[in-house]
Amino acid sequence: MSLDEKSDAQLVRAFKSGNPEAFDALVRRFQDRVFRLACVWLYDAELAADATQDVFLRGFTGLKGFRFRSTPFTWLYRTTKNVCSEYNRRRRPEGLEHEPLDPQSDPGGMVAEVEHAQRVRELLRKLPPRQREVVILRMFEDLSVRETAHAMGCREGTVKALLHKATANLKVHLQHAGLKQ
Amino acid sequence: MSKDLEELKRGYRKISAPPHLATRIRAEVADQPPSRGSWIPITTTALAVAAIAWMLPFAVLQQAQQTAKPTKPSLSALAALKPEKPKRAAPSLSQLRSVSIPAAPSRPKPRTTVPRSSIDTEFENELLEEPSHAHT
Numbered sequence: 001m002s003l004d005e006k007s008d009a010q011l012v013r014a015f016k017s018g019n020p021e022a023f024d025a026l027v028r029r030f031q032d033r034v035f036r037l038a039c040v041w042l043y044d045a046e047l048a049a050d051a052t053q054d055v056f057l058r059g060f061t062g063l064k065g066f067r068f069r070s071t072p073f074t075w076l077y078r079t080t081k082n083v084c085s086e087y088n089r090r091r092r093p094e095g096l097e098h099e100p101l102d103p104q105s106d107p108g109g110m111v112a113e114v115e116h117a118q119r120v121r122e123l124l125r126k127l128p129p130r131q132r133e134v135v136i137l138r139m140f141e142d143l144s145v146r147e148t149a150h151a152m153g154c155r156e157g158t159v160k161a162l163l164h165k166a167t168a169n170l171k172v173h174l175q176h177a178g179l180k181q
Numbered sequence: 182m183s184k185d186l187e188e189l190k191r192g193y194r195k196i197s198a199p200p201h202l203a204t205r206i207r208a209e210v211a212d213q214p215p216s217r218g219s220w221i222p223i224t225t226t227a228l229a230v231a232a233i234a235w236m237l238p239f240a241v242l243q244q245a246q247q248t249a250k251p252t253k254p255s256l257s258a259l260a261a262l263k264p265e266k267p268k269r270a271a272p273s274l275s276q277l278r279s280v281s282i283p284a285a286p287s288r289p290k291p292r293t294t295v296p297r298s299s300i301d302t303e304f305e306n307e308l309l310e311e312p313s314h315a316h317t
Binding site: 027028032036040049053056057119139140167170 | 197207210
């Protein structure tokens with residue numbers, strides 16, 4: 001069985017047992033999800049890339065002591081949230097979010113990603129923080145209610161209640177944003 | 182999920198990490214110094230092995246000494262042992278009756294009159310004595 005076919009927990013176990021390729025496989029598997037989270041929480045795509053790099057650097061040391069009390073993605077999610085909070089505390093008061101994007105000054109080709117992220121971020125910012133988390137984890141990342149509750153550190157009933165409220169709020173905001181066809 | 186939310190989700194899922202990011206992460210990880218705690222498991226294991234190797238001869242020697250010594254009696258064997266009390270013949274009742282008991286001293290009789298002291302007698306004598314001018 002190749003590393004890419006292994007489950008998340010099996011990959012982490014392989015990494016813990018000293019397989020360096022297992023960590024590369026973890027990066028390939030989770031970098032998009034971590035980057036998306038960072039794009040939603042931060043105001044700059046380059047900053048999101050730096051934050052993603054920091055998350056995996058912390059994962060390189062932190063996952064060696066992983067005890068499988070949660071899923072590996074839960075651990076990465078919480079680490080991404082912490083890293084982005086630290087970045088936001090250090091960011092300048094005037095953000096870059098309202099600056100028009102120039103494709104020519106975007107050699108990394110992240111304009112489309114930034115636009116998507118901006119739209120999602122604008123909508124999610126209108127939600128309270130907990131509802132925002134539930135939308136990202138349950139609706140966008142397709143985590144189960146149980147996994148979402150574990151990542152957020154709350155009960156499953158709380159996740160369902162938050163999701164119900166968040167969905168209702170999002171529909172209202174989407175209507176106002178004119179995205180409804 | 183409504184269409185709007187589906188569209189929002191699709192937009193979110195379109196976000197992907199830049200292609201060079203994995204290479205950057207790999208390079209950054211390779212530059213990391215070895216963790217400070219990496220020597221702990223090796224040292225701990227070595228110490229444990231050394232401790233076992235040092236204690237093993239003592240354990241073997243102790244076991245050999247125990248096999249050479251006579252076995253200690255079990256607790257049930259010890260409980261079966263009873264101390265032998267010296268047998269004494271109980272005296273018979275006739276022997277007890279024949280034992281002479283000294284007579285108890287007689288109890289003093291209670292006095293019917295108040296004991297008179299010499300001071301009281303002299304006082305009575307003085308009262309009975311007639312004065313010298315009584316019969317003149």
